[in-house]
Amino acid sequence: MKQPVTVLGLGSMGSALAGALLDHGHPVTVWNRTAEKAAPLTRRGARLAATPAEAIAASPLVVACVLDYRVLRAVVEPESLRGKDFVNLTSGSPEQAAEAAEWFGAGYLDGAIMTTPEGVGSAEVMVLYSGPRPVFDAHAPALAALGDPVYLGEDPGRASLYDAALLGLMWSAMAGWLHGTALVGAEKTTATEFTPVAIRWLGTVNRFLTRYAEQVDEGRYPGDDATVDVQIAAIGHLIHAAGARGVDNALPELLRGMMERASAAGHGADSFASLVEVFAGRVAAR
Numbered sequence: 506m507k508q509p510v511t512v513l514g515l516g517s518m519g520s521a522l523a524g525a526l527l528d529h530g531h532p533v534t535v536w537n538r539t540a541e542k543a544a545p546l547t548r549r550g551a552r553l554a555a556t557p558a559e560a561i562a563a564s565p566l567v568v569a570c571v572l573d574y575r576v577l578r579a580v581v582e583p584e585s586l587r588g589k590d591f592v593n594l595t596s597g598s599p600e601q602a603a604e605a606a607e608w609f610g611a612g613y614l615d616g617a618i619m620t621t622p623e624g625v626g627s628a629e630v631m632v633l634y635s636g637p638r639p640v641f642d643a644h645a646p647a648l649a650a651l652g653d654p655v656y657l658g659e660d661p662g663r664a665s666l667y668d669a670a671l672l673g674l675m676w677s678a679m680a681g682w683l684h685g686t687a688l689v690g691a692e693k694t695t696a697t698e699f700t701p702v703a704i705r706w707l708g709t710v711n712r713f714l715t716r717y718a719e720q721v722d723e724g725r726y727p728g729d730d731a732t733v734d735v736q737i738a739a740i741g742h743l744i745h746a747a748g749a750r751g752v753d754n755a756l757p758e759l760l761r762g763m764m765e766r767a768s769a770a771g772h773g774a775d776s777f778a779s780l781v782e783v784f785a786g787r788v789a790a791r
């Protein structure tokens with residue numbers, strides 16, 4: 506028999522997590538403040554517990570996904586987790602994860618789900634974990650039902666730290682794509698025409714990141730491909746083209762300002778990777 510798992514919290518995400526565990530044949534016990542939300546899962550064989558403590562008692566592995574850490578602490582009594590392993594997939598800050606590790610004890614693993622609910626269960630989707638390695642190793646086979654489990658280290662805050670960094674990357678990438686979509690859209694190009702070209706371009710951008718990561722780690726940014734000053738000129742063309750078509754330029758103006766700060770600090774002949782000096786707070790604000 507597969508490992509029994511308890512899921513606390515059946516909002517959009519918790520329901521998807523419980524559903525993925527059922528898909529993989531795990532006996533699943535669920536609890537939710539609003540019990541009616543369990544109906545689609547109990548129809549598929551999940552057992553509904555009347556209280557969080559009853560749900561926790563049913564399985565050696567407990568997964569929680571509620572609104573926030575305040576709710577988590579209100580719902581889960583540390584005493585009820587004695588002898589259990591506890592995986593918290595509620596979103597929060599690295600500091601909240603560290604506090605939760607203290608509060609809930611040795612079996613606590615913090616996690617971050619890098620998808621929306623419909624992606625849960627796909628092997629292409631990452632679920633990030635940090636906390637005690639033996640807890641991760643013991644449950645990796647069950648956690649694989651939720652998505653590809655990626656272990657980031659013992660520090661319980663690491664998954665939340667990566668989550669925040671990766672969401673920042675996502676917003677910047679999606680905002681750049683939407684700005685470009687608005688620009689080409691001003692010339693009657695549809696988003697569905699533009700997007701395959703944009704996605705192919707992201708493949709090239711991937712390779713830039715790999716090269717620049719080494720430069721960032723070494724603190725040396727040889728501008729042997731495209732310098733910051735060349736890119737300041739290039740972003741001027743974007744701002745001109747977009748402004749002439751009535752497209753809002755707040756995003757590229759922000760980026761140009763950061764490039765100009767890097768250049769003023771002596772990085773004009775360096776690569777774009779030198780902007781990390783601005784982001785890391787090592788270049789004075791203007």
Ligand code: NDP
Pocket residue numbers: 514515516517518519537538539540542570571572573576579580594595596597618619620621622
């Ligand atoms: P929902 O709003 O759909 O669900 C919230 C859950 O928290 C429900 O189970 C709700 O119970 C419970 N809850 C809220 N307040 C209380 C309370 N006072 N006491 C007890 N239970 C409470 O949110 P999601 O499922 O979308 O998100 C849950 C977590 O997952 C969040 O931390 C979110 O950031 C994270 N997450 C969500 C993603 C997404 O795409 N949705 C992606 C990645 C992470 P009830 O049903 O009774 O209201």
